[in-house]
Amino acid sequence: MVQDTTLEHDIYLFHEGNLRYSHRLLGAHPETRNGEKGVRFAVWAPNAVQVSVVGMFNDWDGRENPMEKINDNGIWIAFIPGLEKGTIYKYEILTTHGHLQLKADPYAISSELRPDTASVVYPLENYSWGDEEWMKQRKAKNPYESPMSIYELHLGSWKNIEPEVFYNYRDYADTVIPYVKELGYTHIELLPLTEHPFDRSWGYQATGYYSVTSRYGTPDDFKYFVDQCHKYGIGVILDWVPGHFCKDAHGLRRFDGEALYEYANPSKAEKTQWGTLTFDFARNEVQSFLISNAIYWLKEYHLDGLRVDAVASMLYLDFGKEDGEWELNEYGGRENLEAVSFIKKMNEAIFEETPDVLMMAEESTSWPLVSAPTYIGGLGFNYKWNMGWMNDMLKYMEMDPIHRKYHHNLITFSLFYAFSENFVLPISHDEVVHGKKSLLNKMPGDYWQKFANLRAFLAYMYAHPGKKLMFMGGEFGQFDEWKDLEDLDWELLDYDSHASILDYTKQLHQLYQDMPALWELDHKEEGFMWIDANNYEQSIISFARNSRTSNDQLVVVCNFTPEVYHDYRIGVPKHGSYKEIFSSDAEHFGGSGQTNGLPLESVPSPWQGQDQHITMTIPPLGVSFLKRTSVSKEENHEK
Known part of the structure; x- marks a missing residue:
């Protein structure tokens, strides 16, 4: 009793x-x-x-x-x-x-x-936090109208003492954080840090959902890492896996001799492609376990958000399964109704307890309203990874430029749905492992063209609506794909091309943060305007990004072929003087230097649906950012 x-x-x-x-x-x-x-x-x-x-x-x-x-x-x-x-x-x-x-x-x-x-046994009450100012600012910040560029990080292979022997969270705080801050990222996203038995699962198959992995130290050591991130002005997002767990004997599987945390029905419990078990989302005690776990990480460790892994595997009963391996729901559909209900309940609880955090869904299907509130029928996340954009763009960039004109829709289609969700544009670890090649090595062409393609891709990514995420190593053009048991190929920074890409990443972030047009209206249609989306023959696109202030408008021109075009006409929304404020083809980035050094004066002659146009040089495999710096003589006369 x-x-x-x-x-x-x-x-x-x-x-x-x-x-x-x-x-x-x-x-x-x-x-x-x-x-x-x-x-x-x-x-x-x-x-x-x-x-x-x-x-x-x-x-x-x-x-x-x-x-x-x-x-x-x-x-x-x-x-x-x-x-x-x-x-x-x-x-x-x-x-x-x-x-x-x-x-x-x-x-x-x-x-x-x-x-x-x-x-x-480890009490949590002994750590003294020093991030009061950060937590206060976070409450007042609107993430939707702020720059967000995320550095995805696997601690053990960023740098290690030797394979499978790692530094402490405190050591990583002293090395990772200044590096990320110098490059201009706003957030770090950590691959799962819940305790897991196998290094090469990267934390995605866990046994200890409330244990921060002891590979890198104690819970207080990890709190120090988060604390230091906040002191540097960097948010911390943790990859979190509520969809499934591993079968190791000491873990949750048949915890008391019976199916307890997992479904009793094998067709619902088994994640056959991963060899794991699905949580029983209908069981009340499992709901308490998982919802508490999310709030635990956000509250106890002052995390700024969770990236929720494999949401599609939770939503669909047939995810990763063959016919005969799954059963229809009570209405004859393939949706896991219990998981849908749980996800909504989870997000409602999280935002009631911690209203200023980020809840990001890695959801790879067209499920509607993933990042919409539950009261209008959404799943209740506030962000969704844009897997469609990622797949289209990587497919496009891997093509020889001579073939790109036949697949022009791959770089334009995302704008048909770019504002249907609050999107993050992700280039994650999954895209640079298991034979997929590194981001740089996906790029076609000779040595110079690979780097030019990479610069163009990154520039387009940062000009495209949506927040940004890049996996470690991409920032300096690692040639090898991710080697999860070794650290990054830091020695590449001794070579000019890789050092230039690192500097390019830094300068691109500076441009991104300085220009509200690149993030202030990220999730609203008025934040984007096509100028020319249809020049597939030359693989050139141009568009404008808008902020709340019309004077902050940017014109972006992208060329995805190695051809140079002089005296190329681009329509512009307003007359005046346009300055090229950033070019991916600048010589100091390793480019060919086909830039526009002098101001470009608009001509009051309609072009590409705009009232004015300018004439400019289009660089090879290059992206140009143009900003109107002064009004034209005609506009002054009108005033």
Whole structure:
């Protein structure tokens, strides 16, 4: 019989699927009872016959510290005096089948370094944060009308001591953060840092959802990393995987001898292509587990957002499955209705608890209203990765320029739907691994043309509506694809072409941040205007990006062939003097120097649907950004 009314209420909410801080109820928590210090353990195991806490402190003997089952729904509790921070433990569970199994704590705050698999007692209250100013500014910031350029990062292969031997989170804070700040990125996105048994899963197949991986240090070490990011003015986004978990014996699979965190129905539970198990989104306690987990990362670690992995795999019952491996829902459809309901509930809870965070969906289908509020029928995220743009653009850029004119729609089609969601344009780790080649090495042509293509692609990416994301190594043109057991090829920066790309990335970010037209109306149709989308013969496109202030308008001209065009006419919206403020073909970036050094005066003659036009040089495999710097004589006369 539970006596504590607060505890009773929390247990009730947990079983209702509405306990948003279930990590405070369950798990291992140092506390004092009757003047004696120890640790309170609590675990949910409704199908267990008996549960004990075991560890070095009792010679892993389950007879020493049995837990008490405090309700019919299977919460077990034990207080063990004398234990403290750093205690290593597991739960010994006797199943209804008569088997004894050892399980890591689903709510463990810390875990042993792999290959060891036990949980570690770790209080979270001892770190003193220093990011008050950042958190205050975050509340007042409108991310939709702000620049956002994200550096996607896998710590262990950014730099390491040797393969599979890593630096501490604090060491990475001292090296990664100044580098990212110098380049001008606004956010770091970390591949999953939840505890996982296999390095090469990159964290996407987890066992410890509340444990920051011990590969790089302790929870306080990771808090220091986030704290330092915020002191440098950099936001932190964590890749988060609520769709599935791995089958390792010490993890969540058949936790108490029966399907508990996963679906009991194998056709719904099995993620056959990944060898993992799907969470049972209909089970209330699993909802409490996952929603609490998201809020835990955002609150306890001051994270600025979560990128939610593989949302499509949650939404569709047939994702990655062959005919006969899945079953229709109750209405005869392929949608996982329970997952849809869970996602909406999750996002509602997160934005009620932390209204100023980013919730980004990696959703690869045409599911509508992913980044729309739930009250209008959306899934409730505030951003969606634009996988369509990514696939089209990489397919286009990999082509020999001579063939690009036959596939011109690949660089224009995204503007038909660019404002249907709040999009992030992602060039992520998935695009530069498993034989897909690095971003630079995808580019066709000789050595010079590869770099020119890369510069043109990046410039178009930053001119296109949507926030930006780039995986590490792309910023200096790594030739090899991502090698997840080695660090980046930093020695390439000894070569001029790679050093120039790094400087180009820095200058492109400076342009991006300085020009509100490139981000202020990112998600509104009035932020973009085609000038010429149809010149497929020469693979040239031109468009305008607009801000709230008309004087900040930019004209962008892109040439995706190696031809140079002199005296090329471009329509412009207003008459005046246009200055080329940025060219991807500038010599100091390694380009050919076919730039427009002198101001370009508009001519009051209609062209390409505009009232005025200018005549300019179009660089080979180049992108030019033009800004009206002064009004024309005619406009002055009119005034």
